[in-house]
Amino acid sequence: MLSEAKAIYLATRKRHDQLFNTYLMRPIAGLAVAVLSRTPVTPNQLTLVSVTLLAVAAVIFIAWPDPRAAWVGVFMVELSYLFDCCDGMLARHKKLASKQGHLFDFFTDETKAVMLVGALAIRLWRTGGLGLLGESWPADSPWFLVAGIGAVTVIASASSLTNFVRRPEISGRETSVEAYYETVAEGAEQQSVVRRLAGLVVTFLRFLNHYPSHIWVFGLLGRLDVFFWIYGAINLLYLGRGWFGLILRFGKPGP
Numbered sequence: 001m002l003s004e005a006k007a008i009y010l011a012t013r014k015r016h017d018q019l020f021n022t023y024l025m026r027p028i029a030g031l032a033v034a035v036l037s038r039t040p041v042t043p044n045q046l047t048l049v050s051v052t053l054l055a056v057a058a059v060i061f062i063a064w065p066d067p068r069a070a071w072v073g074v075f076m077v078e079l080s081y082l083f084d085c086c087d088g089m090l091a092r093h094k095k096l097a098s099k100q101g102h103l104f105d106f107f108t109d110e111t112k113a114v115m116l117v118g119a120l121a122i123r124l125w126r127t128g129g130l131g132l133l134g135e136s137w138p139a140d141s142p143w144f145l146v147a148g149i150g151a152v153t154v155i156a157s158a159s160s161l162t163n164f165v166r167r168p169e170i171s172g173r174e175t176s177v178e179a180y181y182e183t184v185a186e187g188a189e190q191q192s193v194v195r196r197l198a199g200l201v202v203t204f205l206r207f208l209n210h211y212p213s214h215i216w217v218f219g220l221l222g223r224l225d226v227f228f229w230i231y232g233a234i235n236l237l238y239l240g241r242g243w244f245g246l247i248l249r250f251g252k253p254g255p
Contacts, residue, residue: 005031012089018206020213021085029085033093036086043096046087047105053080054112058119065126067222074219080112081212110159116211117155120228121148129225151232158235161242209234 009030013022036046057076060069087105091097124137125144131137137144168174207213211231218227 001031001034005034008033008037008089008093012092014088018210018213020207020210025082025085025212026089029082029089032082032086033089036090037093041090043087043091043094043101044104046083046090047101047108050080050083050087051108051112053083054115058115061119061123061224062126065123069123070219070222070224074216077116077215078212084109106163110155110162113155113159113211114152117151117228117231118148120224121145121151124148124225124228130223130229132229147228147232151228151235154232154235154239158239158242161239165242165246205234209238 005027009027012030012033013026017026053076057073057080060073060076064072084105087101088097091101121144125141125148126139128137128139128141129144131141131143132147164170208230211227215224215227218224
């Protein structure tokens with residue numbers, strides 16, 4: 001079983017993946033896929049399990065203000081993400097990859113992000129926490145509800161932006177099914193030093209926006225308020241950069 005799990009892990013790793021995935025989540029997911037591949041479970045069903053577990057985590061964050069809920073909620077978030085890793089790996093392993101499946105997975109990923117920030121905002125409204133400018137906002141402060149509305153708007157807008165710029169009518173290219181599930185071996189190529197350095201910068205920014213990689217740290221420290229602000233700020237920067245490019249493209253004066 002372990003040798004099969006290792007083979008699945010090596011064969012289904014994604015190109016440019018997060019370090020958290022490469023060295024932790026995907027090895028665990030490889031073992032899970034080795035078991036699941038012997039059942040009639042489909043990748044789309046695993047995607048549904050993932051979004052359901054995140055919804056459970058959101059309920060825990062909201063309904064259980066005790067500090068221990070942060071650990072339980074974060075555990076459910078990471079369990080949700082484990083199934084999120086499994087769905088794509090199972091699809092690649094069983095040759096079931098499809099554009100529809102990828103789009104469904106992307107849709108649920110963005111739904112989970114919106115649920116997470118919304119739930120954290122309500123939790124912080126109930127418990128109090130760090131405010132926007134570093135001051136302490138007390139429990140029942142309406143500012144956390146205002147911040148929650150803003151964060152949900154930013155995350156949802158960032159999701160819409162990503163969908164928009166990826167459309168072939170905008171990007172100018174049609175993305176193949178294989179590109180959605182490109183593995184390490186398929187994408188291997190020699191890169192210059194400059195491209196490697198640029199890749200490291202992009203990797204760091206992707207890490208900051210990849211909440212499963214670090215939310216557990218904030219959960220253990222009892223500082224989900226800090227995570228809330230960092231995650232919202234990163235997505236706001238992404239949204240601002242995207243809109244800047246769209247303004248330059250579509251805001252040109254006419255002939």
